[in-house]
Amino acid sequence: MPLYLHDTLRREKRLFEPRDPDRVTLYVCGPTVYDYAHIGNARPPIVFDVLVRLLRRNYGPEAVIYARNVTDVDDKINQKAAREGVPISEVTARYEAAYLADMALLNVSPPDLAPHVTHHMDAIVAQIGAIIDAGCAYAAEGHVLFDVSSYPGYGALSGRNLDDMIAGARVEVAPYKKNPHDFVLWKPSKADEPAWPSPWGEGRPGWHIECSAMIETVLGLPIDIHGGGIDLVFPHHENEIAQGVCAHGHPHESHAHDGYSRYWMHNGFLTVDAEKMSKSIGNVLLLHDLVQNMPGEVVRWALLSAHYRQPLDWNQALLDQSRKALDRLYGALHRSASVDALELDPPAEFMKAIEDDLNTPGAMASVFALSSEIERAMTAGDLAVASEARGRLLACASILGVLQSDPAAWLEGDVSDTLRVEVEALLEQRAAARAGKDWPEADRIRDRLNALNVIVMDGPQGATWRMKG
Numbered sequence: 001m002p003l004y005l006h007d008t009l010r011r012e013k014r015l016f017e018p019r020d021p022d023r024v025t026l027y028v029c030g031p032t033v034y035d036y037a038h039i040g041n042a043r044p045p046i047v048f049d050v051l052v053r054l055l056r057r058n059y060g061p062e063a064v065i066y067a068r069n070v071t072d073v074d075d076k077i078n079q080k081a082a083r084e085g086v087p088i089s090e091v092t093a094r095y096e097a098a099y100l101a102d103m104a105l106l107n108v109s110p111p112d113l114a115p116h117v118t119h120h121m122d123a124i125v126a127q128i129g130a131i132i133d134a135g136c137a138y139a140a141e142g143h144v145l146f147d148v149s150s151y152p153g154y155g156a157l158s159g160r161n162l163d164d165m166i167a168g169a170r171v172e173v174a175p176y177k178k179n180p181h182d183f184v185l186w187k188p189s190k191a192d193e194p195a196w197p198s199p200w201g202e203g204r205p206g207w208h209i210e211c212s213a214m215i216e217t218v219l220g221l222p223i224d225i226h227g228g229g230i231d232l233v234f235p236h237h238e239n240e241i242a243q244g245v246c247a248h249g250h251p252h253e254s255h256a257h258d259g260y261s262r263y264w265m266h267n268g269f270l271t272v273d274a275e276k277m278s279k280s281i282g283n284v285l286l287l288h289d290l291v292q293n294m295p296g297e298v299v300r301w302a303l304l305s306a307h308y309r310q311p312l313d314w315n316q317a318l319l320d321q322s323r324k325a326l327d328r329l330y331g332a333l334h335r336s337a338s339v340d341a342l343e344l345d346p347p348a349e350f351m352k353a354i355e356d357d358l359n360t361p362g363a364m365a366s367v368f369a370l371s372s373e374i375e376r377a378m379t380a381g382d383l384a385v386a387s388e389a390r391g392r393l394l395a396c397a398s399i400l401g402v403l404q405s406d407p408a409a410w411l412e413g414d415v416s417d418t419l420r421v422e423v424e425a426l427l428e429q430r431a432a433a434r435a436g437k438d439w440p441e442a443d444r445i446r447d448r449l450n451a452l453n454v455i456v457m458d459g460p461q462g463a464t465w466r467m468k469g
């Protein structure tokens with residue numbers, strides 16, 4: 001089935017055709033590692049992890065090259081390191097490790113390439129030099145600035161017009177800028193700040209140039225897909241295009257941006273209890289805390305439960321629904337644990353939804369249909385049907401990146417050993433009572449299990465159990 005993706009630049013869903021089906025390239029802007037990531041930061045890596053899983057399925061696991069950068073030099077990193085009196089590498093190593101641990105709990109597969117800014121300074125300096133040589137940037141007072149007036153395509157991604165931007169400019173204009181929207185490619189470092197040598201003096205790169213330089217270095221141009229959160233459209237990605245185009249000296253070719261990235265994808269905003277997350281409101285939810293208190297799959301399911309381009313509100317009801325959805329799916333897997341899963345493709349309805357610009361809510365509907373089919377087939381003792389539905393359910397789950405835990409362990413949750421022993425003993429007594437047709441005793445045991453919040457599921461292979469809610 002053909003894959004359609006919404007392209008932010010062309011403002012339409014387009015058939016996805018990689019430049020080379022044997023080498024499909026994808027770049028997603030990654031974390032700036034100076035603190036724990038918040039829940040909004042988790043949406044892009046999860047959305048694009050689903051896309052990567054889908055691409056690997058369609059083109060082969062080896063044919064997809066996924067790069068997600070690590071911003072390991074930045075003003076906020078510098079400030080934190082200065083406050084702690086440690087080198088920036090100590091701060092960045094700490095928070096990169098925390099980020100990767102959180103991602104692992106969310107079943108986000110590591111990218112194939114994770115370029116770090118501090119490892120690519122030569123490429124960054126070379127790209128800045130090429131942009132100056134193309135007449136699209138200028139050096140002034142230790143800074144190098146991109147000259148937005150030199151690139152007629154500026155504003156194409158975000159739909160902004162440079163003249164309107166200038167008319168409405170409220171930005172404080174630094175004296176060395178020719179135009180208020182000229183942006184920094186290189187800036188000088190103060191004596192106590194990290195610095196790298198360059199033809200324009202010791203300093204460090206601006207944020208945008210790192211991505212365009214590393215994309216070209218690690219993937220080569222043009223890449224197939226560039227992704228990120230919608231907040232990156234302007235200025236970050238707009239500036240990346242300008243740099244990527246102008247470094248090759250084509251600022252006046254009308255479709256020069258096609259030579260940078262062929263598709264642009266952006267996920268929507270996330271709010272918390274209908275409010276924007278902000279330190280002043282005090283509603284910033286750190287991913288690190290969330291994944292200590294609930295399974296990462298609940299967070300992942302919640303973030304995939306709305307279409308990726310839609311805004312998503314994070315609230316208790318969303319989490320409760322996600323937990324319930326996963327309990328139901330794990331319940332079906334647990335009930336059919338004795339049946340071999342056939343190695344099958346996901347059903348056509350699932351593929352149709354997921355290949356329609358990653359319609360995850362539609363894909364989830366067909367996942368629920370499969371779990372109902374498993375339950376029906378197990379009740380009817382139709383093991384062939386159960387085996388097929390189980391195989392298809394697992395194929396869907398591997399694209400969505402869920403149902404990766406052991407079903408029994410998931411359903412039992414954080415059950416203490418004491419409770420587990422008690423429940424197992426009660427189930428044995430119940431089986432004995434039922435075998436001896438001692439119905440009052442069987443009822444008494446059922447009430448006791450009920451009081452313990454345990455749900456018993458009878459199946460052809462005997463009873464299984466899980467905790468309620």
Ligand SMILES: [Zn+2]
Pocket residue numbers: 028029030211236
């Ligand atoms: Zn970036």
